[in-house]
Amino acid sequence: MGWKMNLRGTVLTSYVVILFCLKGAAASNRNIHGVLGGSAFLDIANLKEQQQILKWLLGKTLIARMKMSDSKPTYSLPCMCELYPNGTLRLDNLTQKQDGQYTVEMHDSEGNVLTEDINLHILENISQPRIKWTCSTKTVTCEVKRQKKPTFQLSQNTEGGKMKEPKFVNDTWTAEWRVKNISGKFKCIVSEEVLKRTTEQQVNCSGLDMFLILTIAGGAIVFVIFVAVLIYCIRKKRSQRRQARGRNFSFCYLVTVSLSTN
Ligand SMILES: *[C@@H]1O[C@H](CO)[C@@H](O)[C@H](O)[C@H]1NC(C)=O
Ligand SMILES: *[C@@H]1O[C@H](CO)[C@@H](O)[C@H](O)[C@H]1NC(C)=O
Ligand SMILES: *[C@@H]1O[C@H](CO)[C@@H](O)[C@H](O)[C@H]1NC(C)=O
Ligand SMILES: *[C@@H]1O[C@H](CO)[C@@H](O)[C@H](O)[C@H]1NC(C)=O
Ligand SMILES: *[C@@H]1O[C@H](CO)[C@@H](O)[C@H](O)[C@H]1NC(C)=O
Numbered sequence: 001m002g003w004k005m006n007l008r009g010t011v012l013t014s015y016v017v018i019l020f021c022l023k024g025a026a027a028s029n030r031n032i033h034g035v036l037g038g039s040a041f042l043d044i045a046n047l048k049e050q051q052q053i054l055k056w057l058l059g060k061t062l063i064a065r066m067k068m069s070d071s072k073p074t075y076s077l078p079c080m081c082e083l084y085p086n087g088t089l090r091l092d093n094l095t096q097k098q099d100g101q102y103t104v105e106m107h108d109s110e111g112n113v114l115t116e117d118i119n120l121h122i123l124e125n126i127s128q129p130r131i132k133w134t135c136s137t138k139t140v141t142c143e144v145k146r147q148k149k150p151t152f153q154l155s156q157n158t159e160g161g162k163m164k165e166p167k168f169v170n171d172t173w174t175a176e177w178r179v180k181n182i183s184g185k186f187k188c189i190v191s192e193e194v195l196k197r198t199t200e201q202q203v204n205c206s207g208l209d210m211f212l213i214l215t216i217a218g219g220a221i222v223f224v225i226f227v228a229v230l231i232y233c234i235r236k237k238r239s240q241r242r243q244a245r246g247r248n249f250s251f252c253y254l255v256t257v258s259l260s261t262n
Contacts, residue, residue: 029117029118029119030045030116030117030118030119031118031119031121032118032119032120032121033120033121033122033123033193033194033195034091034094034098034120034121034122034123035094035122035123035124035125035195036094036095036096036122036123036124036125037093037094037125038094038125039090039091039092039093039094040090040091040094040098040120041088041089041090042056042088042089042090042091042102042104042118042120043087043088044086044087044088044104044106044116045116046114046116047086047087047106048106048108048114050108050109051068051106051107051108051114052067052068052069052107052108052109053065053066053067053068053105053106053107054066054068054083054087054104054105054106054107055104055105055107056083056089056102056103056104057102057103057104057105058098058100058101058102059100059101061076061077062076063075063076063077063079063081063089063102064076064079064081064083064089066083066087071085079091080092080093087104087106089102089104091120094122095122096122098120098122099120099121099122100119100120101117101118101119101120102117102118102119102120103115103116103117103118104116104118121193123192123193123194123195124146124147124148124192125146125195126144126146126150126190126191126192126195126196126197127144127145127146127197128144128197128199129142129143129144129188129189129190129197129198129199130142130143130144130199131186131188131199131201133182133186133201133203133205135182135205137178138178138179138180138181138182139176139177139178139179140154140176140177140179140182140186140203141174141175141176141177142154142174142175142188142190142199143172143173143174143175144172144173144190144197145171145172146171146172146173147171148192149166149168149173150173150190150191150192151190151191151192152166152173152175152188152189152190153188153189153190153191154175154177154186154187154188154189155186155187155189156179156181156184156185156186156187162177162178163175163176163177164176164177164178175188182203182205183203183204183205183206184202184203185200185201185202185203186200186201186202186203187199187200187201188200188201
């Protein structure tokens with residue numbers, strides 16, 4: 001009876017230990033993102049006081065090591081990086097080669113080693129989006145400098161239109177939308193995974209309305225002139241009837257005829 005209980009207890013304890021270990025390993029595995037040509041900071045989540053030596057590795061390759069007592073790092077390869085006294089590794093001028101799993105080993109004086117893993121995922125940068133528009137065709141375009149096609153999204157305070165398939169010309173991706181209302185505030189969002197750039201642009205296409213106003217005003221002025229000429233001619237005709245026939249008659253007759261046919 002007592003022996004059975006003991007066995008059960010041992011089995012249970014092993015289960016708990018295994019579960020705990022799995023959980024601990026998963027928690028130390030972090031994902032961070034960097035931008036090509038940019039920098040990344042690899043922080044240690046849990047640095048204990050008693051650690052004596054730190055080692056940063058990419059895969060199995062040692063990058064840098066440091067004795068905590070003197071905070072003087074040594075780099076195993078000429079690396080575009082810096083190891084800070086607090087154990088953070090800063091990587092600069094990121095290239096695709098630096099994409100991968102980083103491990104920091106923390107050795108204490110008793111020979112115990114703690115490790116943490118960080119996955120660094122490097123993305124191509126997205127330039128600040130540029131919004132352009134054409135009033136007459138009611139089209140809005142959004143462009144970014146980039147090799148890989150990103151995701152485009154246009155939002156408007158009114159209604160966003162349908163997007164044409166983005167085009168790649170001159171190292172630039174351009175998306176185009178035909179919108180219902182070309183006047184308003186447009187927001188272009190360009191993204192890939194965690195990387196996201198946004199540009200807002202106020203568009204005013206009141207130029208078209210101005211053109212309409214000028215056309216109507218111009219038409220009104222022409223109309224007033226015609227009416228004035230008409231009145232002048234009628235008066236002239238009357239006075240000509242009273243007097244003998246004048247030379248201007250045929251001209252006024254022509255103007256009145258052309259007006260009436262209009
Ligand atoms: C990435 O693009 C942004 C503009 O969207 C720019 O401010 C930043 O400096 C760029 N970063 C790199 C590393 O080129
Ligand atoms: C360590 O120091 C660097 C540089 O001072 C800083 O940028 C970084 O955030 C620090 N990391 C931690 C985990 O405090
Ligand atoms: C690394 O980046 C800096 C600026 O961010 C630049 O001045 C330097 O030339 C770059 N080095 C290399 C080798 O690309
Ligand atoms: C591409 O860029 C070049 C130089 O910057 C320019 O002359 C050319 O017009 C551009 N082509 C297009 C289709 O925009
Ligand atoms: C277009 O949107 C602007 C700004 O929201 C609004 O003032 C205008 O009345 C809209 N025009 C049409 C034709 O819906």
